[in-house]
Amino acid sequence: MxxxxxxxxxxxxxxxxxxxxxxxxxxxxxxxxxxxxxxxxxxxxSPKPQRTYDPFLMKNMREVVDVIVAHIQQGKSIWIYGDYDVDGVASIAVLMDFLKRFTSNLHYYIPLRAEEGYGLNCEAIEDIKKQGADLIITVDCGSTSVKEVQLARDLGMEIIVTDHHNLSDTVPNCLILNPKQGDCNYPFKLLCGCGIAFKLAQGIQKTLDAPKSYLNDLLDVVALATVADVVPLIDENRTLLKYGLKKMTNCTRPGLKGLIEVLDLAEKDITTTHIGFILGPHFNASGRIDDARAGVELLLETDGKKIEALIRHLVTCNHERKTIQDKGLELCKIRVEKNYLEDLFLVVDSEGTHEGVIGIIAGKIRDFYYKPTLIVTEGHEEGIMKGSGRSIDGMDIYEELKKCSDLFIKFGGHKNACGFSIERDKLETLRRRLNEQAKRIKEESPEVFVKTxxxxxxxxxxxxxxxxxxxxxxxxxxxxxxxxxxxxxxxxxxxxxxxxxxxxxxxxxxxxxxxxxxxxxxxxxxxxxxxxxxxxxxxxxxxxxxxxxxxxxxxxxxxxxxxxxxxxxxxxxxx
Missing domain, CATH: 2.40.50.460 (OB fold (Dihydrolipoamide Acetyltransferase, E2P))
Structure with a gap:
């Protein structure tokens, strides 16, 4: 141990x-x-906590709501662009479910993990424009997408970024909803991406004086994302989660209710454990192994036969994910024991393991050795590695990778987790530099590397x-x-x-x-x-x-x- x-x-x-x-x-x-x-x-x-905040305290909320309402009233084409993990899937579902009450000219896009990678990409933006988009709203991504946002604007579209990830020194030239902006006065900075999407829905509901039931109907999905994205369960997150868990226990959303029944949770009070270890992984599995659209469709679908097919697909994907994950985890453990046992910062090539599971493997290796961990695998392009990282308490992995930003093609994340792409021939340099940085941290604060x-x-x-x-x-x-x-x-x-x-x-x-x-x-x-x-x-x-x-x-x-x-x-x- x-x-x-x-x-x-x-x-x-x-x-x-x-x-x-x-x-x-x-x-x-x-x-x-x-x-x-x-x-x-x-x-x-309290079983009925009240800690929540006025959405208009968030920087740019008024302007963002006005732009969206104007597009709704003019019947323009609105596209929601999200990530392929549970937070992204849930964020898309929240805005699709909410905005469909006001407009039918509504669409969404999720990039394919292997072919497109995380966040906005230029080919997707060009494709969305060809399909007649007037406005793109990102959810759970976009805070570092400077080039992609500019392309959308150059193509004549309006674009709004809603996100919770850390921002770079250079920010996209558009309206941004992200409480982590330096001059944002929103009292709580730790909402997940879906939490930000919910606050946006709240702002629109207030502006249009729509029924509050429109918001209450979203809380089950917000709870799913809040737990699955591993944000701190305090303050406003705790309020949203408590009400969301009650909504899930008495679930009326057909697709989610069906999945709960199939996974033998129907007679239970849904807890964070059920979400974190059972429900969440099934939604994640589709985006990891196949196409994350299945998760969105399940959250939005009302047709019984389609729901049954979607649930079968998610269950199959999750079984496949477990098999791939177990094999990759064993391989990475062997490589650590053989080559990197003395390293303070583990950087492990998983030798072609499906990139959809490397984040999970990084978390398990981190827990097993209690060291910050990056797991990399072959990307879609030859010579390009995709990576995912998980950190230990007391080390901000985003800030440590930021010191090596010259090595990356692309990277992003937050204090506890990160994702990146890098040329294969730069991997050894990254390993050396991160271990030098970790050595300095240990010299100054040796307790960081001891699990407390x-x-x-x-x-x-x-x-x-x-x-x-x-x-x-x-x-x-x-x-x-x-x-x-x-x-x-x-x-x-x-x-x-x-x-x-x-x-x-x-x-x-x-x-x-x-x-x-x-x-x-x-x-x-x-x-x-x-x-x-x-x-x-x-x-x-x-x-x-x-x-x-x-x-x-x-x-x-x-x-x-x-x-x-x-x-x-x-x-x-x-x-």
Whole structure:
């Protein structure tokens, strides 16, 4: 296992408690998250949060809305141009679903991943012009597309960029909706692309005095994108997500409802886990393996037979994606172990792995070695590599790649993820320079390369109750920026070691049973660590007493319920 540091935040209960109706442990967690007054706590925990902002606080919103409304009223041809990931697909669906209520002269375009790559491209713009477009609205892309935007203008089209990615020093010459613009006063900067599209719809709804139900009908799709694009689940994102999850649980959108049913989620309250690990990957798979249009069509379609066919297609694509991904991941692990194990910044050639899965592989390699990671593969053009990157906490991968911008044909992204294209013969130079940069970062801040687990409180075994779990549910939905809180159970005296600690089909999972020697209550604890049996047996040598960090849950099986502590990390006690 990778090296971890436990940042134990608990101060043995010295926090000033803020309100009697909020559980003390929940209050500690919120205070550690920077939520320090009662009203802010109540807003965070509320099932009906109210934190949202006037769309017209966003720079250029008024001008953008006026341009779109004018095109609607004049019956002109409007094209939505998006990306091929879930955020792009959802963004297109949101604007198509909303704007169709006001105009029928509405179209959309998604580039093919392999042939066209991310973002605007000149051939697509020329093709859109030939089809009679008057206005292009980008969603989830365009912030760095200076040349492409100018081409659209030169061809006589108006173009509006809506995006959430970082902007370059030179920006496109058009109206831009992006809260990351330096002089934008919008209070929240971390909406996903679909969140920006929703704020645009909100601005148009206000201007045209249209029914608010037009906006409420979009929240299921906004929730899908907000989770899948891994933006922080705080502030306005949290508000949009909470209402969106309710909309998804009681889904009325025919295509999404059909997919939920096929994936055996119909009887469940939809959570961020369902979106992140089940629903989102199915929408992503079509854009990764085939054509992302299938995802848009599923979100917009109402015909039952067409929906069935689209769902079959997404499920097939996702199965294919998993197979390709697993093969590519194994290949990249072998290459790291053989050639790059000492590197601080991993740059790995995946040897022709389908470019649709290299982003996922980059994330998994990053997690496995806890190092910033770029995975590259052969592009559509000979000698051109396509790459995708994922970063670790404390390193802005976009800024690190920006220092190497002279090497790229094209690159973009944000703090945690990036995409790029590069000539093959420049790859070794990129690897060398990124590792030099990473070395300097480590010399100045060595803790960046050690995975930190924030431990919010130490729990007594007697505190592991259903009541605590119910209180912790109020902090959900969990995700980036609102990570599931981790707790410490210390001095667990294991009574099933060394035999009996391994379980599962291949004996890969860890199961510990015992009591804590630290507390007098002597309540037995059962702790489960997925994939940790080998580490516990071979690395820790089956210690008699351990400290474990994790999160409690209720395990239900065959009508029997018991409390389990799900282990994130385990160490010998007194270490």
């Amino acid at each position: 990778i090296e971890t540091y436990w940042d134990i935040l608990d101060d043995n209960g010295d926090f000033p408690m803020m309100g009697k109706d909020i559980h003390p442990i929940v209050q500690k967690i919120l205070i550690h998250k920077g939520i320090t007054d009662v009203e802010a706590m109540k807003e965070f925990l 687990i924030k431990v919010y409180a130490e729990l007594k075994p007697s505190e592991l109750t259903e009541k605590l779990l119910m209180e912790l549910e109020r902090i959900e939905p969990y995700g980036m920026g609102n990570e599931k809180p981790q707790f410490l159970l210390s001095h667990l005296k294991v009574d099933n070691a060394p035999q009996g600690v391994a379980m599962g089909k291949n004996q890969e999972h860890l199961k510990l049973k015992g009591i804590s020697s630290k507390w007098k209550d002597k309540i037995p604890v059962q702790a489960i660590g997925f994939g940790m049996a080998d580490f516990y047996i071979k690395e820790l040598k089956c210690p008699e007493e351990v400290d474990v960090v994790g999160f409690p849950r209720i395990n239900e099986w065959n009508g029997y319920k018991n409390m389990q502590f799900m282990i994130s990390d385990v160490k010998k006690s007194n270490q």
